[in-house]
Amino acid sequence: MNLLKEKIIEHGRVIGNDILKVDSFLNHQLDIDILNEIGKEFKKRFENSKIDKIITAEVSGIAIATIAAQYFNVPVVFAKKTESKNLDSETYEGEVFSYTKDKMYKIRISKRYINSGENILIIDDFLANGQAILGLKEIVDKANANLVGVGIVIEKGFQDGGKLLREAGINIESLAIVDSMSEGQIIFR
């Protein structure tokens, strides 16, 4: 998706060899026009699949999934990271290992909002080590729903999440795959 790659080149900030900051348009400030182009592209990539619902994990997947859902005409459900009195006690849980914090945390979706047999598309902003996607897949599996595919805005191709998930047979569509960011230069696959 060339428009996205141009946006990343123009506005992305590389810190060290592995942090790509796109907070000017994707996950802090949100550029609604590029989110709509991303949504249309996800629809194109999955246009032959039956999708009943889009799921994502809080926080940074929410805006992307919500805009994309307009092109699929389906609801979104976002998995929650914290227990609260606003979340039902009956939930499907997925475990996510955080490399940055070196510990497991749980994400949860109320059993009311993901049903057996539903065709699920997962959408998220980044794919790096793949742990968040595995946590969401665990929720889909526990609900006996059907994971149709995963739509990712930016895949860090130099980390092993993409390989891990593709080898597990998951249909991943990444709109931009960054193969290297050494010396501040972004190289796309």
Added chain:
Amino acid sequence: MNLLKEKIIEHGRVIGNDILKVDSFLNHQLDIDILNEIGKEFKKRFENSKIDKIITAEVSGIAIATIAAQYFNVPVVFAKKTESKNLDSETYEGEVFSYTKDKMYKIRISKRYINSGENILIIDDFLANGQAILGLKEIVDKANANLVGVGIVIEKGFQDGGKLLREAGINIESLAIVDSMSEGQIIFR
């Protein structure tokens, strides 16, 4: 906004005298059609105001603000609750008192994404005690930006946030004001 009130009556679940669960359409599962109607209504309520940017706080304001931003043709910035390596070190901070957790926490927006003189609309899902809105207002004030108004989907009229903010001269537009929920019956103002 009658459509919203009907949706709350039909799908809202009252727990005790003060918890209104609308997680089937507003803050866990997201009904994209009602979010669009909410966005259009916010545009109508603020159509005579110049708005340059919409801000909200993570998590549950994000989807609502993002859909609404399509009708204002402006970007969204969401304030973050956690410090992370993905957030700039130079931020404007607002303090929020949480009654449920009985402690203060901070919300932050990068100084890059809110500018002096910008006309800001705050959007959030609920207004109860008003503390989250005060935290966002603190950020707007520190940035020397101009708070044009606050758009709220559901105001709990039996808590004191609305009164507090209106007495402070803030222009609040709430699409549904719930005055009472005793014995499970929702009474709108």
